[in-house]
Amino acid sequence: MRLWLRSLLLQSLRSSRGFCGPPGRPPPSPVPSEMVATWEAISLGRQPVPEYFNFAHDVLDVWSQMEKDGHRPPNPAFWWVDGLGTEVKWSFEELGKQSRKAANVLQGVCSLQPGDRMMLVLPRIPEWWLVSVACMRTGAVMIPGVSQLTEKDLKYRLQVSRAKIIITSDSLVPRVDAISADCPSLQTKLLVSDSNRSGWLNFRELLREASTEHNCVRTKSGDPLAIYFTSGTTGAPKMAEHTQGSYSLGFVASGRRWVALTDSDIFWNTTDTGWVKAAWTLFSAWPHGSCIFVHELPRVDVKVILKTLARFPITTLCCVPTIFRLLVQEDLTRYQFQSLKHCVTGGEFLNPDVREKWKSQTGLELYEGYGQSETVVICANTKGENIKSGSMGKASPPYDVQIVDDEGNILPQGEEGNVGVRIRPTRPFCFFSCYLNNPEKTAAAERGSFYITGDRAHMDKDGYFWFMGRNDDVINSSGYRIGPVDVESALAEHPAVLESAVVSSPDPIRGEVVKAFIVLSPGYTSRDPEELIQELQEHVKRVTAPYKYPRKVAFVSELPKTVSGKIQRSKLRNQEWGR
Ligand SMILES: *[C@@H]1O[C@H](CO)[C@@H](O)[C@H](O)[C@H]1NC(C)=O
Ligand SMILES: *[C@@H]1O[C@H](CO)[C@@H](O)[C@H](O)[C@H]1NC(C)=O
Ligand SMILES: *[C@@H]1O[C@H](CO)[C@@H](O)[C@H](O)[C@H]1NC(C)=O
Numbered sequence: 001m002r003l004w005l006r007s008l009l010l011q012s013l014r015s016s017r018g019f020c021g022p023p024g025r026p027p028p029s030p031v032p033s034e035m036v037a038t039w040e041a042i043s044l045g046r047q048p049v050p051e052y053f054n055f056a057h058d059v060l061d062v063w064s065q066m067e068k069d070g071h072r073p074p075n076p077a078f079w080w081v082d083g084l085g086t087e088v089k090w091s092f093e094e095l096g097k098q099s100r101k102a103a104n105v106l107q108g109v110c111s112l113q114p115g116d117r118m119m120l121v122l123p124r125i126p127e128w129w130l131v132s133v134a135c136m137r138t139g140a141v142m143i144p145g146v147s148q149l150t151e152k153d154l155k156y157r158l159q160v161s162r163a164k165i166i167i168t169s170d171s172l173v174p175r176v177d178a179i180s181a182d183c184p185s186l187q188t189k190l191l192v193s194d195s196n197r198s199g200w201l202n203f204r205e206l207l208r209e210a211s212t213e214h215n216c217v218r219t220k221s222g223d224p225l226a227i228y229f230t231s232g233t234t235g236a237p238k239m240a241e242h243t244q245g246s247y248s249l250g251f252v253a254s255g256r257r258w259v260a261l262t263d264s265d266i267f268w269n270t271t272d273t274g275w276v277k278a279a280w281t282l283f284s285a286w287p288h289g290s291c292i293f294v295h296e297l298p299r300v301d302v303k304v305i306l307k308t309l310a311r312f313p314i315t316t317l318c319c320v321p322t323i324f325r326l327l328v329q330e331d332l333t334r335y336q337f338q339s340l341k342h343c344v345t346g347g348e349f350l351n352p353d354v355r356e357k358w359k360s361q362t363g364l365e366l367y368e369g370y371g372q373s374e375t376v377v378i379c380a381n382t383k384g385e386n387i388k389s390g391s392m393g394k395a396s397p398p399y400d401v402q403i404v405d406d407e408g409n410i411l412p413q414g415e416e417g418n419v420g421v422r423i424r425p426t427r428p429f430c431f432f433s434c435y436l437n438n439p440e441k442t443a444a445a446e447r448g449s450f451y452i453t454g455d456r457a458h459m460d461k462d463g464y465f466w467f468m469g470r471n472d473d474v475i476n477s478s479g480y481r482i483g484p485v486d487v488e489s490a491l492a493e494h495p496a497v498l499e500s501a502v503v504s505s506p507d508p509i510r511g512e513v514v515k516a517f518i519v520l521s522p523g524y525t526s527r528d529p530e531e532l533i534q535e536l537q538e539h540v541k542r543v544t545a546p547y548k549y550p551r552k553v554a555f556v557s558e559l560p561k562t563v564s565g566k567i568q569r570s571k572l573r574n575q576e577w578g579r
Contacts, residue, residue, distance in 0.1 A: 029069045030062055032263060032289055036252075039287050043252035045398030049221045049429045055248035056099065056136040057216040059287050064092040066289070073264045075291045080126045081312070082296040083304060088126045092289075095133065098207075100214035102127075102134035105206045107214075110165055110188045114139030114217050117227065119158060119166040121145040124296050127192045127203065131167055132282065136225070136244075139217035143227045144278060146563050151175045157229055158183040160437070161239060165190060173197055221245030221429075226279060227436065228373040239436040240374050248283050250376035250430025254396055255284030258369045258380040259316060260342045263289030269318040270297065270305060271347060271565070277373060281318070290316075300565065302326045306335045313339040320565040321350040324366065325492075325499055328357035329521070337362065342383065346370060348566045349467050349485040351492040352389040368392050370467070372453055374432040374445075375399075378421060379465045390489065391464040392457075398428050403459050408448020416458045416468060416481065420450030456483065473569050475504040477512050482548050484569060487514055490544040494536060496524040501559050503573040505552050516550035517572055519558060529555060 039059070041047040066072055076089040090098065106112040118135060120142050122128045135142040143161050145154075147169075154175055158166065162185040166176060170193050177199065180186055191200040219225075225244045229237040255261050267290050269281040285292050295308050300323060309317065317340060319327070324345055343358070346369040355366045369380035370392040378401055381393035395401035400422035402410045411417040423431065423446065431451070434442045445452055456468040468474060468483030475482040484502035491500045498521045505515035516536075524532065533553045540549040560568040573579075 029071075030066055032063075032066050032071050035062055035066070036256075036288060039249060039252045040256060042249050043430070045428065049245045049249060051220060052218055053221040053245050053249065054136055054139075054216055054219045055244065055283070056133050059248065060092060060099075060133065061096055061216070063286065063289050064096045067092045072289050075264065075266060077286065077289075078126070078129060078292050078294075079266065079312075080294045080296070081308070083308075090126075095129075097212045099130050099133035099137060100212050101207050101210040102130045103137035103214045103216075104210040105203065106134055106138050106140060106165070108210070109201060109206055110190065112138055112140050112165060114219070115141065115224065116165070117141045117143055117161050117163040119143045119145060119161070119163040119168075121147060121149065121166065121168040121172055122192060123147055123169060123298070124294055125169070125192065126294075128278070129282070129292070130207075132279065136219075137214060137216045139219050139223065141224045141227060143229070145229070147171060148563050149175070151179050155179040155182055156236065158186055161227060164188065167192065167203060169193055170195075173200065219244045221249075224433070228277070228432075230373045238438055238441050240432040241434060241436050242432055246430050246432065247279060247376070251280060251283035252287045254369065254377035254380060255288055257382040258367060258377060258396070259284050259318070259344055260383040261285055261288040261290040261316060265290040265315045266293050266313055266339070267291065267316040267318070268293040268295070268308070268314045270295070270300075270323060271318055271320050300326070302330055306330060306332070309337045309340055310335045315339050316342045316344070318344045318346070320347040321345050321354060322348070322499065322561065322565045322567065324358055325351070325354045328354055328361060329498070332361040340364065343367065344369060349392075349488070351489045353489065353492040355389060369396075370465070374451070375421065375453075376430045378419070378453070388460075388462075388464050391460075391466050393465065394463045395465070398430070401465065402450065403457060404447065404450050404452070406447060408446075408450045408452075413461055414458055416456060418447075418450075418471070419453040419455045419457050419465065420447070421453065422449055423451045424449035470569075473503070473573075475502075475512050475514055477504075477507075477514060477547070478510040480547050482514055486544050487516065487540060487548050487550060490540045490548070491516060491518065491536065491550075493543055494539045496520055496527070496532060496536065499559060499567075501567045501569050501572055502550065503569050503576060505576040507551070513551040514548065515552035515554070515576060517554050517556050517559060520555055
């Protein structure tokens with residue numbers, strides 16, 4: 001059976017559709033369950049990664065064939081709505097056709113070669129997906145970025161990555177034009193817009209005229225696929241490089257186990273404003289033949305999210321915890337989510353309180369997962385496993401995840417330490433290759449046999465991981481180590497707290513103390529602040545250890561957040577410490 005599956009995969013890899021040599025006998029029509037089982041076995045590290053792999057050719061085009069053969073429910077593969085009534089629906093076949101046209105634009109007019117780098121900064125429009133897939137077809141390396149990048153950010157990224165092309169939309173044009181003279185490698189500026197601009201090629205015009213015939217470039221699994229700029233707390237952003245195999249095959253297993261996707265599911269990930277990791281959605285959904293649903297959603301709007309869930313047959317939802325926190329403030333009984341059956345979250349810590357409220361109001365469990373730009377999913381609460389509220393679940397295979405000290409020694413159960421992923425003797429295939437041009441940083445992230453994530457946690461006797469905070473977020477008050485998420489979770493259980501961020505603040509005696517920035521729930525803003533502070537402090541002492549209570553409290557109207565909705569504790573901390 002195994003052997004047969006493998007030969008099936010190899011046949012599909014060498015199939016006569018596309019590039020791979022002279023057309024021989026047409027391959028037998030692949031069957032979804034067998035194809036997915038093969039990809040999943042590779043994803044779990046049970047089968048070797050094939051030498052050649054290209055997601056567009058080896059996954060998307062295979063689904064296109066299976067769809068044609070009637071092996072898939074009649075769902076679209078991609079479904080985009082803008083809230084004004086416009087919808088775009090593509091089958092796998094249409095996605096294939098459009099992305100081949102896009103690949104011809106990149107290879108033709110833009111003369112993009114395999115290995116060339118392309119910066120991709122687009123809002124949530126269908127072209128984002130087309131261009132991502134087109135990049136794969138041409139063997140180009142994509143560098144996703146968010147529309148909020150400043151001139152300085154853009155210049156730095158274009159210079160260090162030596163990107164040859166940038167593709168973006170109207171809003172970024174002035175910023176790119178202001179710095180493009182300083183970026184000698186930048187040869188082509190592509191604009192996704194309905195109007196023309198001087199110095200820019202019009203992608204939509206070019207796409208209309210492009211041919212639908214395109215031979216997918218034959219990429220090796222180890223060839224680069226994407227570069228992610230990851231910002232640490234110190235120094236300039238680093239470039240984490242992923243390969244054709246690492247990302248696209250790395251998510252297949254968690255796509256099924258954590259996101260629980262099948263070919264009849266419609267998956268909406270609202271989190272996609274932080275475009276940097278938007279590819280996660282693509283690689284977790286499409287191998288399973290699921291439909292990716294996208295709402296243009298120019299800004300987070302809770303009512304729009306709820307209405308969309310009620311109106312469209314979305315089965316699977318992913319939002320960052322901050323959005324779920326806002327959703328549970330609404331009266332959810334007023335909405336009927338007819339198709340919704342599985343909800344996942346990640347990107348930051350999920351307060352148990354939010355999970356419980358979501359569950360009691362919708363009857364649906366919230367499955368938390370955890371990972372980084374450098375990795376695929378590291379830990380997750382998978383469907384069918386018992387959830388321990390407040391834990392980010394168990395290690396996600398094929399990773400061996402351990403809590404280690406600063407030298408990379410495994411710590412005893414229950415002890416706080418670094419979240420480490422084993423990379424020796426064997427580096428998992430689903431892992432970034434390195435920080436480009438930065439061997440020092442690459443080496444600094446490794447201790448002994450482990451890659452150090454920079455997050456602190458402990459593991460319990462059942463193998464569940466309990467997140468404590470980013471390394472730099474942990475507060476050291478008179479030698480007591482306090483994780484901000486414990487305090488935030490405790491605060492979240494108080495009805496006065498809409499959301500909070502907990503950071504260290506200088507203190508002449510204790511060195512550091514806990515300070516909580518709190519956004520009050522409506523209805524509490526008129527309370528006497530002194531009284532309320534005392535009440536909240538007593539509350540935290542009661543629900544968690546007394547030494548963790550916030551000695552300082554500030555009520556604020558909002559918290560600083562990244563574009564993807566994560567709370568930026570570092571901003572508040574710097575403010576506290578006058579940095
Ligand atoms: C943009 O320019 C192309 C030729 O470069 C032209 O064919 C097209 O009509 C122009 N589109 C608009 C909207 O002006
Ligand atoms: C949803 O998208 C965000 C950012 O684009 C990503 O970090 C997250 O992993 C995605 N979730 C899933 C389940 O694919
Ligand atoms: C925590 O602070 C104490 C002094 O208050 C110091 O001695 C200790 O080294 C610090 N611990 C860490 C891990 O930074």
